[in-house]
Amino acid sequence: MKKGKLIVFSAPSGAGKTTLVKHALETLENIKFSVSCTTREKREGEVDGKDYYFLTPDEFKAKIADDKFVEYEEVYRDNFYGTLKAEVDRITTEGNSVIFDIDVIGALNIKRLYGDECLTVFVNPPSLETLKERLISRNTESEDKLKQRLDKAGIEMEKAAEFDIILLNDDLATAKEKTNEIITDFLK
Numbered sequence: 001m002k003k004g005k006l007i008v009f010s011a012p013s014g015a016g017k018t019t020l021v022k023h024a025l026e027t028l029e030n031i032k033f034s035v036s037c038t039t040r041e042k043r044e045g046e047v048d049g050k051d052y053y054f055l056t057p058d059e060f061k062a063k064i065a066d067d068k069f070v071e072y073e074e075v076y077r078d079n080f081y082g083t084l085k086a087e088v089d090r091i092t093t094e095g096n097s098v099i100f101d102i103d104v105i106g107a108l109n110i111k112r113l114y115g116d117e118c119l120t121v122f123v124n125p126p127s128l129e130t131l132k133e134r135l136i137s138r139n140t141e142s143e144d145k146l147k148q149r150l151d152k153a154g155i156e157m158e159k160a161a162e163f164d165i166i167l168l169n170d171d172l173a174t175a176k177e178k179t180n181e182i183i184t185d186f187l188k
């Protein structure tokens with residue numbers, strides 16, 4: 001059986017990567033989502049084991065000590081996020097490809113580990129102003145968390161050139177179409 005490949009979507013918070021990754025998962029075959037571990041609080045509508053594995057900081061640290069992660073990061077102050085080795089192995093050995101929604105540093109680390117078997121896609125918002133509007137309209141973050149995410153966005157956008165592909169998410173329908181085209185081409 002052909003082993004699956006890895007497709008990593010990354011972007012500043014609010015750029016739309018979760019929306020685009022969900023669309024790809026709903027409309028394309030043979031790709032599965034790499035469910036990450038996180039210590040952040042569950043948002044309304046999120047499901048443990050589907051959106052994330054929600055862990056306590058102690059549970060997360062135990063997994064670090066047991067060397068269970070391909071990569072992990074302290075993404076925003078006090079919050080850990082990480083990709084489990086077992087998650088990637090399970091999906092690829094089934095013959096499926098893995099799609100990730102992870103931060104910029106994590107994405108570039110995965111690329112370094114998997115090379116040509118991995119495609120990195122940076123989702124670019126049309127502007128920082130639009131990014132802010134999208135984050136406010138998503139209505140998931142407190143004032144303090146919103147600021148953390150916007151502060152980090154500028155630094156993340158400087159890393160865009162290190163990705164294989166930069167995808168503009170302006171008109172949503174166009175970006176969804178482009179997302180599926182990029183993935184289909186890579187998996188050919």
Ligand SMILES: Nc1nc2c(ncn2[C@@H]2O[C@H](COP(=O)(O)OP(=O)(O)O)[C@@H](O)[C@H]2O)c(=O)[nH]1
Binds near residue numbers: 107
């Ligand atoms: N390095 C790394 N980053 C992750 C992982 N899972 C999620 N992230 C990133 O952590 C950041 C925060 O994610 P989240 O709290 O869901 O907020 P959102 O990006 O605003 O929807 C985003 O950039 C995610 O892509 C992971 O396993 N590893």
Ligand SMILES: Nc1ncnc2c1ncn2[C@@H]1O[C@H](COP(=O)(O)OP(=O)(O)O)[C@@H](O)[C@H]1O
Binds near residue numbers: 019
């Ligand atoms: N092209 C777009 N135009 C307008 N709103 C969008 C677009 N893409 C995503 N959104 C909205 O912006 C918000 C942030 O998108 P989300 O996918 O959660 O971003 P991320 O996962 O990158 O943080 C959501 O409310 C989403 O519905």
